[in-house]
Amino acid sequence: MILIVGGGPAGSLSAIALKNYDVTVVEEHSSAGFPVQCAGLISERCYRELKKFSDCKVNDIRGAVFFSPNNSVELEGKVGAVVVERKLLDRDLLAKASEYANVMIKTKFLGVEKGKAVLRSMGKKIELDYDYIIGADGVYSTVSNVFNFKKPEVYSALQITCRFECISDDLVEIYFGFSDYFCYAIPFDEFAKIGVISSQNPMPVMRRLLRWLGKRVKGSVLELNAGAIPIGLVDFVKDRVMLIGDSAGMVKPYTGGGLYYILKAVEKLKHFPNLKKVQKEYVKDLRIEYKVGTKIAKLYRTLEPEDYDYLIGVAREHGDLARELDMDRPSTLLKLIPLILKIVKRRKILMKLSSLL
Ligand SMILES: Cc1cc2nc3c(=O)[nH]c(=O)nc-3n(C[C@H](O)[C@H](O)[C@H](O)COP(=O)(O)OP(=O)(O)OC[C@H]3O[C@@H](n4cnc5c(N)ncnc54)[C@H](O)[C@@H]3O)c2cc1C
Incomplete structure (x- = not known):
């Protein structure tokens, strides 16, 4: 048995x-x-x-809006996504x-x-x-x-469900520069699941994010879940x-x-x-997906909010490159690395990105 x-x-x-x-x-x-x-x-x-x-299925998702504290870019990848219940x-x-x-x-x-x-x-x-x-x-x-x-290794996650003024119900929002991982808002019917992931206590990060999102968060928290991500x-x-x-x-x-x-x-x-x-x-x-994926997770820890501001500015000019990327297969990023290394001009960020190679 x-x-x-x-x-x-x-x-x-x-x-x-x-x-x-x-x-x-x-x-x-x-x-x-x-x-x-x-x-x-x-x-x-x-x-x-x-x-x-x-x-x-709850929603079809066609892309994501990536935010840093002072910048944003809307991108669409190679494959679509779905929000499920x-x-x-x-x-x-x-x-x-x-x-x-x-x-x-x-x-x-x-x-x-x-x-x-x-x-x-x-x-x-x-x-x-x-x-x-x-x-x-x-x-x-x-x-x-x-x-x-x-x-x-285990990261902490905190997620709330609430009414939220989404940019669009077919776009997820990803927030960089608030934690040492990332935060998100996923449209879910007329609600959104807003979450933070961090290697540290996620509660202060959630407070900071909610303050930053301001009036887009409507009403009270309807559900709160604490979880862990291995x-x-x-x-x-x-x-x-x-x-x-x-x-x-x-x-x-x-x-x-x-x-x-x-x-x-x-x-x-x-x-x-x-x-x-x-x-x-x-x-x-x-194997290759874990290898690249782990390096990306490490990169989250080293990039500062202003690095994300800069990188998102770069992505605004070269958004078409995202079409090459598959959300399940981070190795699809590898063939873009030489190009990215040419486009990115800031030496400090280049040094961090080159760790992906
Ligand atoms: C906040 C958050 C957001 C996430 N968002 C996404 C997402 O958008 N997309 C995605 O793909 N993944 C997401 N994940 C990850 C995803 O939820 C997990 O990877 C997935 O649930 C793992 O499934 P599992 O069956 O391994 O474990 P679980 O879903 O945790 O199931 C384990 C089961 O085992 C049972 N159990 C535990 N111990 C015992 C025991 N001793 N005896 C009997 N039963 C036991 C539990 O009750 C539970 O039902 C997210 C995770 C978190 C924390």
Whole structure:
């Protein structure tokens, strides 16, 4: 029996991919998708895959407006994007998984004793025989702790939902120069999800951002979520145990988006039960993307607000270059680097950008 710990997207999609096996999914909450810790922004390509299981689209997104404290530019990339309703997506995925697997809600994985998985289900302690464990239990994974996996670095995220005067409901807004990562506003029906991501306490950043956004933020905060974003892939296979999703750091290091990388990992489950091969194929597919993505995340830490003001000014003059960029594949930036290095005139910024090479 394969025990999947966690009924979020990584757990449910794994259960669907392993439908020809005897699978049990345990989810500690009474439903999936709660609390929602996601802005729901994914590429069209990612949505096409997820749409097979859930019609969870809220908005189509054609581009982004990038802001620095004193500048802005609207850009459109190579692929479109979609905002999805994560609560609905997670619920539909778990429902689909339950067609193939035994799903136990309100059941928490506690650890392993004498070769059996120990669970607490509806208040009762139970033991379960298993052949494999898949830890899809999120950023603070118990499976990772129990089996002594390495942990990814963790950034903090804070997200509010409120009424917001969006520039357009098909444009996301990305704010640079407020934290050592970035902040965002994602249109969501007549609301927006406004979020900050930082390696430090995100609360002061959120206050600063909201002050800067001023009257565009309307009314009160309707929902507030604190979350965490794992940055950096870890070695995710040990013997008969595998991590997938946030537990393994399967997140784009430069955006914090996890759904695309989960789909990529689930695709590799076709090699199950050869877990080493699953890992090898995943790494082969995404090695360059992690490498470039991690460098971009490092760059966020070194650029100052005035550097962003300058770079966004440069992007205003050369916005067409963005058409070459794929939001899921940061390696698409590489072929633009020589050109960018020619366009950027400030030596200090050039030195920082050249770290991408
Ligand atoms: C603020 C924020 C915004 C984000 N925005 C985006 C975005 O716009 N686009 C995008 O692609 N990604 C986004 N992400 C990332 C994305 O939400 C995650 O990558 C994704 O949810 C990871 O899925 P998962 O299944 O690995 O983990 P989770 O979604 O965390 O699911 C883990 C599940 O395991 C369960 N669980 C945990 N421990 C146990 C246990 N011991 N026993 C049983 N069950 C357990 C939990 O209850 C949960 O249901 C965002 C993240 C944050 C924090």
